[in-house]
Amino acid sequence: MSKIANAFKDGKAFIGFLTAGDPTIEKTVEYILVMEEAGCDLIEIGIPFSDPMAEGVVIQDANIRALGHNTTTDDVFEIVRKVRQKTDVPLVFLTYINPVFFYGYEKFFKKCGELGIDGIISPDLPYEEKGEIKDIALSNDVDVISLIAPTSKERIQKIASDATGFIYVVSSLGVTGMRSEIKTDLKSILDDIRAVSDLPLAVGFGINTPEQASNIGKIADGVIVGSAIVKIIEEHGENAAEPLKEYVSAMKTACNE
Secondary structure, eight states, X not given: OOSGGGGGSSSSEEEEEEETTSSOHHHHHHHHHHHHHHTOSEXXXXXXXXXXXXXXXXXXXXXXXXXXXXXXXXXXXXXXXHHHTTOOOOEEEEOOHHHHHHHOHHHHHHHHHHHTOOEEEOTTSOGGGTHHHHHHHHHTTOEXXXXXXXXXXXXXXXXXXXXXXXEEEEOSSSSSOOOSOOOSOHHHHHHHHHTTOOSOEEEESSOOSHHHHHHHHTTSSEEEEOHHHHHHHHHHGGGOHHHHHHXXXXXXXXXXO
16 A cells, blocks of 8 residues: 555645756755655655656756756666665655656556555546556556646546545646746635545645645645745755755645644
C-alpha cells in the first residue's frame, strides 16, 4: 500500500513540488529533505520534460535547466533512492506520460515500487486513457492520482469515483504559476467530489501566499504549491535550503489556521 493517506492524517496536508535536477541532483535530494523537515507532508518530484504543456514559465524554465544538466529518468530514480535512505515521507512523481512510455511502463512502475514512489500525476493523461497505466501502477503499489479541473463539470463524479490516493483539484484555468487571487468556486467543486469519494482533496495551481493557503485549508484537505517553491530554488540556486525552510514552514502553518 502507498503511504499517501499518511500525508493527510494530522490536520491539513501541505504538498510541495520541485523539479528533479534543478539546480543539481545532489541539491534536489537535499531540498526534498529540507522541505520534509520544514513541514511538507507529501512531496511531488517533477521528472524533467522538454514540453511541459501544463506548466507556466517558472516550471518550464526549471525543466530547461534540469535538462541542460542532462538529468535523466534514471537520475531521478537515483534521487529517490538517496531520499529513501533518510525518510519515508510520501513521494509522488509528476511527469508527462511520454517519458514513462519511453522508459517502458513495466520497467518504470517496477522501479517506482522498489524505491517507494507512492503515486504518479500525469497532467497530459486523460481520464479516458488512464487504463493504459492503472493496473501496472497499482500492481506496484503506485496510485495514479486523478486531476479534476474547473472545466471537468459533468465528468467530476466519474473521475472522482474511480480515483485512488488523493484527488488533485485544479484551482484555476490555464497553466501553473503564482496567482494573486483564486476566483474559482472551489467549494462547490469540492462538494461535488465529496458526494462520490472519501479520498483526501488537495488543491493546487496558483497558490503561493500564506493567506491563500489558509483560505484553501478551510475547505480542502490539502494545499499544493509548486511554482513558488521552484522560484525560490531559481533565485537562490545551491543556497536555497534556508529560504525553502522558512517558506514551507510558513505555508504549512497557514494551511491549518
